[in-house]
Amino acid sequence: MSNRRDFIKKTTLGTLAVSSVFGLEAVAQNTENQKETLAVKKTKKPVVISTWNHGLPANAETWKELKAGKSALDAIEAGMKIPEADPKVRSVGYGGYPDREGKVTLDACIMDHNSNCGSVSFLQGIKHPLSVAKRVLENTPHVMLSGQGALQFALSEGFKEENLLTPESEKDWKKWLEESKYKPVINIENHDTISMLMIDEDGNLSGGCTTSGAAWKMHGRVGDSPIIGAGLFLDNEVGAAAATGLGEAVIRTAGSAMVVELMRQGKSPYEACKEITERIYNKHKNHKDMEYLQVGFIALNKNGEHAGYSLRSGFNYAICDDEKGNRMEDAKFKMNWDK
Ligand code: ASP
Numbered sequence: 248m249s250n251r252r253d254f255i256k257k258t259t260l261g262t263l264a265v266s267s268v269f270g271l272e273a274v275a276q277n278t279e280n281q282k283e284t285l286a287v288k289k290t291k292k293p294v295v296i297s298t299w300n301h302g303l304p305a306n307a308e309t310w311k312e313l314k315a316g317k318s319a320l321d322a323i324e325a326g327m328k329i330p331e332a333d334p335k336v337r338s339v340g341y342g343g344y345p346d347r348e349g350k351v352t353l354d355a356c357i358m359d360h361n362s363n364c365g366s367v368s369f370l371q372g373i374k375h376p377l378s379v380a381k382r383v384l385e386n387t388p389h390v391m392l393s394g395q396g397a398l399q400f401a402l403s404e405g406f407k408e409e410n411l412l413t414p415e416s417e418k419d420w421k422k423w424l425e426e427s428k429y430k431p432v433i434n435i436e437n438h439d440t441i442s443m444l445m446i447d448e449d450g451n452l453s454g455g456c457t458t459s460g461a462a463w464k465m466h467g468r469v470g471d472s473p474i475i476g477a478g479l480f481l482d483n484e485v486g487a488a489a490a491t492g493l494g495e496a497v498i499r500t501a502g503s504a505m506v507v508e509l510m511r512q513g514k515s516p517y518e519a520c521k522e523i524t525e526r527i528y529n530k531h532k533n534h535k536d537m538e539y540l541q542v543g544f545i546a547l548n549k550n551g552e553h554a555g556y557s558l559r560s561g562f563n564y565a566i567c568d569d570e571k572g573n574r575m576e577d578a579k580f581k582m583n584w585d586k
Contacts, residue, residue, distance in 0.1 A: 290450065290549070290550045290551055291446075291550065291551030291552070291568060291570070292446045292447065292448055292449075292450055292551050293310075293313055293445065293446060293447050293448055293568070293569075294445070294446050294547060294551045294553060294566070294567070294568045295309050295310060295313070295326075295443065295444070295445045295566075295567045295568075296443070296444050296445075296545050296547055296553050296555075296564055296565065296566050296567075297309075297326070297441055297442065297443040297444075297545075297564060297565045298439065298440060298441055298442045298443075298489065298491045298543065298545055298555075298562075298564050298565075299439055299440075299441060299491065299562075299563060299564065299565075300563065300565070300575065301329075301330040301333070301336050301339065301441055302441060302443070302564055302565030302575075303565040303573060303574075303575060304329045304330070304333075305326040305327055305329050305330055305441055305443060305565070306326060306443070306565045306566075306567040306573050307326075307567070307573050308325050308326040308328070308329050309322045309323055309325060309326030309327075309443065309445070309567075310322075310326075310567045310573065311325075312325040312326070313445075313447065313448075319359065319360070319445055319447045319451065319453040320357060320359055320381060320384075320453060320455075322445070323357065323377075323443055323445060323453060323454070323455045324357070324377060324378055324381055324455070326443060327355075327375075327377045327441060327443060327455055327457050328375055328377070328378070330441050330457075331374060331375050331376070331377065331457055332374060332375070334413045334415070336441075337415075337416060337419075337459075337462075338439045338440060338458060338459055338460075338462070339440065339441055339457055339458055339459055340353065340374055340375065340376065340411065340457065340459065341374045341409075341411050341413070342411070342413040342415065342416055343411065343416065343458075343459025343460075344416055344419065344420070344459060344462030344463065345412055345416060345417075345420050345459075345462075345463075346460075346463065346464045346465065346466050346468065347423075347424075347427065347429070347463050347464065347465060347466065348466045349412065349417065349420050350371060350412075350466060351371065351411040351412050351416070351459055352369050352370065352371050352459065352460065352464075352466070352467075352468075353367070353369075353370045353371070353373070353376040353411075353457070353458070353459055353460075354366075354367070354368045354369070354370070354376065354456075354457075354458050354459075354460055354469055354470055354472040354473035354478075355367055355370075355376035355377040355379070355380045355455070355456060355457035355458070355472065355473055356377075356380050356391075356455065356456050356472065356473045356474070356475055356478065356479055357377060357380045357381050357384060357453075357454070357455040357456075357479075358453060358454050358455070358475060358479055358480070358481055359384070359451075359453045360451035360452050360453055360481075360483040361483070362481075362482070362483070363384050364384060364390050364475045365380040365381055365382065365383035365384025365385070365387075365390065365391075366380050366383060366390055366391040366392070366473040366474070366475060367379045367380045367383060367391070367392050367393070367397040367401075367473060368391065368392075368393045368394070368397070368469045368473040368474075369393050369394040369397070369467060369469055370393075370394070370397040370398060370401065371394075371398060371411075372398060372408040372409060372410070372411065373398065373401045373406050373407075373408065373409075374407075374409060374411060375406070376457055377455050377456075377457040378406070379392075379397065379400070379401045379404070379406060380455075380457075380473070382400070382401075382404045383397075383400070386404070387400070390475065391473065391475075393469075411459075420463075423462075423463055429463055429464075439458070439491045439492070440456060440457070440458035440460075440470075440472050440478070440490075440491045441456070441457055441458070442454065442455070442456040442472075442478065442479060442489030442490065442491060442545060443455050443456070443489070444481070444487040444488070444489055444545060444546070444547040444553075445487075445547075446487075446547060446549070446551050450549065451483060452481045452482075452483050452486065452487045452547065452549070453481065453487070454479050454481050454487050454489055455479070456472045456473070456478045456479045456489055457472070458470065458472040460472065460494065461493070461494065469494075470494025470495070470497075470498070471490055471494035471495075471497035471498045471502065472490075472494060474498060476501050476503060476504035477490065477494070477497050477498045477501060477502055477503060477504070478490050478494070478497060478502075478503060479503055480503035480504040480506070480507050481507060482507050482511065483549075484511075484549070485507055485510050485511045485548065485549065486506075486507055486510040486511075486516065486519075486546060486547055486548035486549060487507065487546065487547050488502075488503040488504075488506035488507050488510075488516075488519070488520070488544055488545065488546040488547075489503055489544070489545055489546075490502045490503050490542060490543065490544050491542070491543045491544075491562070492540075492541045492542035492543050492557070492558070492562075493536060493539070493540050493541060493542060495536065496527050496530075496531055496536060496540055496542050497527070497542055499527075499530065500523065500526060500527050500530060502523055502527065502542065502544065503544070505523045505526070506519045506520055506523050506544055506546050507519075507546075509522055509523065510546065510548050515548070515552065515554065516546035516547060516548050516552055516553050516554035517546075517554035517556065517579075519544075519546055519554075520544040520545070520546050520554050520555065520556035521556045521579070521581075523544060524542060524543075524544060524556050524557065524558050524581060525581065527540075527542050527558065528558055528581060540558060540559075541557065541558055541559045541561075541562075542557065542558050543555060543556070543557035543558070543562035543564075543578060544556055544557070545564050545578075551568070553566060554578075555576065555578030555579075556578050556579055556580065556581075557578050557579075557580045557581070558580065558581050558582065559580055559581070559582055559583065559584050560580045560582070560583050560584060561580075561584070562577075562578040562580060563575050563576060563577045563578060564576060564578060
């Protein structure tokens with residue numbers, strides 16, 4: 248029985264022979280078939296990619312769960328719990344830097360291949376906001392719950408309320424209070440939002456994002472991370488993208504949704520991340536945020552190809568696949584920090 252690859256091969260050879268007789272139309276058809284052959288060959292799955300150094304342990308856990316037969320969303324949740332629970336990761340979950348009032352406020356979202364989404368924003372006192380976002384997806388008719396309502400929902404789902412401000416973060420906050428100057432320090436210590444994108448064994452895309460947001464933000468500030476289309480977006484026909492960096496800039500430009508749209512138009516993950524980063528630069532080069540502006544994107548397409556790109560140097564992401572295991576890669580960038 249001839250399989251799909253044989254069929255494509257035969258079609259390609261057949262078209263080659265016919266093209267000399269029927270000219271350009273057949274040549275064009277042949278190019279399309281070759282493209283399809285390439286696409287079939289290149290598809291790599293599963294692949295998991297995550298932002299920053301804390302993506303490495305998160306990927307490892309997600310990978311383990313995926314290989315044990317867990318669903319994509321369950322595996323993402325398991326991986327994201329690692330940095331959420333780690334007090335040394337100062338920009339996610341427990342131990343995250345507080346806002347200027349000393350409150351740790353959390354944002355998270357999750358999305359599956361059927362475009363189901365769940366999100367929480369401005370959630371306090373719950374260590375695993377991504378798990379709450381997942382319950383929003385699974386158990387409510389809504390996409391997004393916020394603040395007190397999100398907390399109420401989390402408690403009704405059996406989550407435990409706890410103090411997320413560690414003594415270390417409290418100490419840093421008190422030090423910050425001495426000057427009280429708001430200047431986000433994104434990507435100075437590789438400690439930012441974790442966004443994870445996945446293509447599973449079935450070739451389906453999914454993703455998640457969880458953060459305590461910008462340190463010393465105003466009480467009530469919500470960044471890009473829980474906003475579907477800004478901090479995370481995917482279209483199972485095309486690809487997935489996620490952001491890290493100054494959320495305000497990512498929201499202003501619908502960052503992740505735009506990266507996916509460019510991939511739909513035929514751009515590679517690298518070209519798409521780069522073009523949207525350039526767009527953000529062009530829209531912000533005379534903006535007051537430019538002094539400390541950093542944004543970074545990761546993207547993964549339906550063939551399992553991935554990339555990361557940032558405005559300024561220092562962004563990296565973790566990749567896990569069968570071929571090379573779990574490792575870090577430095578993202579390409581537009582400019583250095585001194586510009
Ligand atoms: N994007 C996050 C926010 O603005 C922060 C980050 O990724 O560094 O809340």
